[in-house]
Amino acid sequence: MNDGIDGVVRIFDTTLRDGEQAPGINLNTAEKLQIARQLAQLKVDVIEAGFPAASPGDLEAVKAIASEVKGSVVAGLARTRKGDIDAAWEAVRSAEHPRIHVFIATSDIHMEHKLKMSRQQVLDEVRNAVAYAKGFTDDVEFSAEDASRSDPAFLIQVFKVAAECGATTLNIPDTVGYAIPQEFAAFVKEIIDGVGTPPGVIWSVHCHNDLGLAVANSLAAVQSGVRQVEGTINGLGERAGNASLEEVIMALKTRKDRFGLSTNIDTTKLYSVSRLVSRLTGVAVPPNKAVVGDNAFSHEAGIHQHGILCNRATYEIMKPEDVGAPGTRLVLGKHSGHHAFRQRLEELGYSLSEEELRKAFAVFKELCDRKEVVTDGDLEALVVDEILGKTANHDYELRHFEVHVGSRGATATVTLWDGEQERYDAATGNGPINAAYSAIRRITGLSPELVSFRLQAVSEHSDALGEAVVVLKDGESTAQGRGASTDVIEASIKAYVNALNRLRHRAAQKEVVVR
Template identity: 55%
Template sequence: MEERRAYMGKHIQIFDTTLRDGEQTPGVSLNLQEKYEIAKQLAKLNVDIIEAGFPIASRGDFEAVKNIAKNVSGPVIAGLARANKQDIEIAWEAVKYAERPRIHTFIATSDIHMKYKLKMTRDQVIEAAVNAVKLAKRFTPDVEFSAEDASRSDPEFLYRIFEEAIKAGATVINVPDTVGYAVPWEFGRLIHKIRENVPSIYKAIISVHCHDDLGLAVANSLAAVENGAQQIEVAVNGLGERAGNAALEEIVMALNTRSDFFMNPTRIETTQIYRTSRLVSALTGIQVPPNKAIVGANAFAHESGIHQHGVLEEKSTYEIMKPETIGVSTNKLVMGKHSGRHAFKEKLKEMGYNLSDEEINKVFQKFKDLADKKKEISEKDIEALVEEEVIITPETFKLEYLQATSGSGVVASAVVKLNKMGVTIEEAACGDGPVDATYRAIERACGGDFKLVDYTIKAVTGGKDALGEVIVRVEKNNKIQIGRGVSTDIIEASAKAYLSAINKIIYDDNPYKERIDAVQ
C-alpha cells in the first residue's frame, strides 16, 4: 500500500490517438480539414498529447500532421514513425513546426512478431530501437519509444529493450497491449515488474496503449495506472483498429469519478467531452451506440419507474456523474421560431460552441427554417445544424432545388438543380426509389462516376417532425469519403449527404498547397 501511495496522486497524461489509430477504424477516412477540426477540439478538451498521424503513411497524412503542428497550440504534437531512418526524418519534417513536437517511434518485441513479421533477432531489434531513438533525439528532446505487442513479449526482453531505449534518450516508454490480449491483473503486474526491473525507468514516463479486443482496454489501462503508469493512450469514442482503443471519455471519467481510489487527476476539461464525442462521430460517420458509457444517448436516461422515482428524489441514487460534468446541459429552455438571434447566440454559448458571427448567421438561418417546420427545437437539433453548417468541406456543388416523386406502381423520378461556382446545372433521372433517382440525377449533374458504398439513416430527435440524419460512404478511384446530411425531409437529407461526400472527393483531389492555405 505504501508503494502504491508513492505514485498515486500524480497527474496522468492523456495521449490522444484519434487522428492516428482512431482513423484506422475500418471505413473511416478523414481529410485535412476534418483532422484539423478534430485537433482544434482536442486542444479545447486540453489533452496533453495529440498523435496527429503517421507521416510516412501517405502524402495526406504528412500534410495533415504538418498543418496541425503549425496551427494547433497547447498540446504536444506527435508523429508516429517506425524504427527506421526514413520514417523518423519524415515524421520530424511534419512535426517540427509544433510548439512542442514529439517523435513516437516503435518496433515489435514479441517473439511471434519478430519471427514472422520483422524476421529479426532480439539483438537486431534492440539495435534498431536504439538507433531509432538516438536519431529522433537529434531532432527533438521529446522521444517516445513503443514496444509493439508488449503484452505478449518476454518480460525479460522488455526490461532489456526499455533500458537501452532510455539510455539512448527516450523520455516516454510505451507498453502496448496491441491485440487486446491482456487481462487487468496480468497487465497491471507487467507494469509493476517493468518499474522494478528497468534500472533507468525513473528517467522516463511509463505509457500504455490498450486495445479492446476482449472489451478490457479501459480496465487494463486503469490497472496500469494503479501500478504506476503515468500516460494513457486513448481515442475518442474508443475508435481504432478492430474493436478499437481505450475510450478517452471512459478513462477520464473513471479517474474523475473514482478519484477516491485512483487519486490520479487529469488536465482534461471534462465539459468538452460530449462536444468532442459528437464532432468525432459526425466527421467519421461512426455513430455512438445509445448504451455507450459516458457519451451514449442513454447514459443519463432513466426509464424504470423505480429509477425515475429515485432520481427525482435525489439524483445521486442512480447517477454517479452529473451530466453537466461532460457538457450535457440539463437546461430545458425551449427554442422555437419566435426565438431571436441574441437568445440563439446565448444558447450556442451555453452548449459550448464558440462560433464566429458569420458562422452564427449561417446556423441561425437554418435554425429559423427548421423552426418553421417544428414546434420545438431541441439541443440535439441545434447540434445537428451546427455540425452540418459549420463543420463543412468547401462546396463545389450546392443543392438549390430538389423534387422527387414515387409511389405504388409509379417509376420513381427526381429533378435536381445544383449550383457550381455560380453556374446552375439541372438534371433529372429515374431510379428504383426516390433516393436512388435523386442520386442518379446528382451524378449526372456532377458529371462523375461515383459509387455508393454505404447508406444509413436515423432520427436525430423524436416525433413525426424529427430531423433525419443520413450518413453515406461514396467511392471514386478506390477512395472513400463520408458524407452527412440533415433535414426533416429524408430525401433532402440523402441528397445533402451524397453531395457532401462528392464535395469531399473533389476537395481531396485538390493540390495539397491549396488545401493547406484554405485551412490556414
C-alpha cells in the same frame, strides 16, 4: 500542465489518429480542428493529431492543429523510417509543445511475418530512430507495437535502448486487445521493474478493446506504475476500438479512494466533446454507453426513481454536471439572436470562426422559417453538414432536384454545381433516392460502390431534420458523407455528394493507408 509523475495520470488522446483509422471515418481538416480545439479545452495533456507520413492531407491537418492549438502537447506518429520522422517533425514543429511518437513492432509474430526482421535489427531500428527524432525535439515517445504479446526479456532490452537514446515516454501497447487485467498488471510491472524508470521518463499504456477490456487493462496498468493512458473519445479506433478516455478519466476521479491519482482533465467538457466526435465521425454513441450515453443518468424503474428522489447517491455514483451532461436546454427559434446562437453552439462543443458563424447563422435563420423549434440535434446537423462538411470550392454542390414517384418506380432530375458551371441529368430507379443517385453518377461519370446508407431524425420532434450518412467505396478508398434537411430525399442526396467529394479528394492526394 501538471506533469507530476506520482500523483497525476497524463491523458493522451489519439482520436484524430487511431480513432480516425476506424472503417468509414475520414475527417477533413476543419473537422479535425474542431475536435482538437475541444480536446485542448478538455485539457487533454497530449493530442496525437495524426500520422503525417500517411498522406499530404494528414500532414497538412496535423500542421494546422500544431499551429493553432495551445496548452496541449501535439504529437505526430511515425514509424522508425527517417521519412516518417521527417514528416512528423514537419507537421508538429510549429506546436507550442511538439512531440514525435515513434513505433515499431516487438512481438515475434510481427517481426517474423510483418517486418521480416530479426531481434537485433529491431533493436538497431529503435536506436537509430529514437536518436534521429531526438535531434528534432526533446519530447520523443517510443511505442513497442504488440508489446503484450512480446517476450518480456526482449521488450526490456528494447525499452532500455529507447531510454538510452533519449525517449522521454515509453509506451506499452496491447495492440490487439489480447491482455487480461490481472495478467497485464503483472506484465507491466515486470517490464517497468526490468527497465527501471530513468529520470524524466514516463511510462504509458495503449490498450485496444477486442475483448472489451481496454479500460480495465489501462486501469490495471496504472496500478502497476503507468502514468500516461492513451485512448480515444467514445472508444473509437481500429476493429473494436481503443480504451474510452471518458471512462478511464471518470474511473480515476470516482474511485480516487482506490487509485489515489488524479488527471488534469476538465471533466465538465466530456459530454460535449463526446457528442462532437460522434457527430463529426458519424459513429453514434450507444444510449447505454458509460459516462456519456443518453441513459447514463436516466432512471425508469420505479424503485430506482424512488431512490433517486430520496437521495441521488442511491443510484448515481457520478453527478451529471460532473461530466457536463445536459440540464436545462436553451430553446432556439426564429426570434433568437446571434449571441444566443453562438452561446448554444459553444455549449454543444463547437468553436467556429466569425465567417463560419456568420454562414451558420444564415442557414439557421432559413431553417427557422421551416420549423417551429430548432433542437440541439438540428443545430449540430446544420453545422456539420453546411459548415464543417464542406471540402473545397471546386467540389460538387447540390443546386436543385426534382423527383417523380409512381407505382412503377421513380424518376429524378438533379442539378449540380461543379465549381464552374451547373450540370444536370435525369435517371430512373426503384425509388426516389436510387434514381437521384443514378442521376449523380451520370453527371459526374463516377460510379463508387454504396457500402452503407443510414437515415435518421436528429430529434424526437415530427418536424426534425433528417440526417443521412452514406459510405462510398472506390477501389481501396472509402469515404463517409453526411447531409441534413427537413426533406429526407434532399438529405440523402447531400450525403451522397459529400461522400463523393471526399473520395475525389482522397484520390487527388493519393493517400496511402498505413495499418
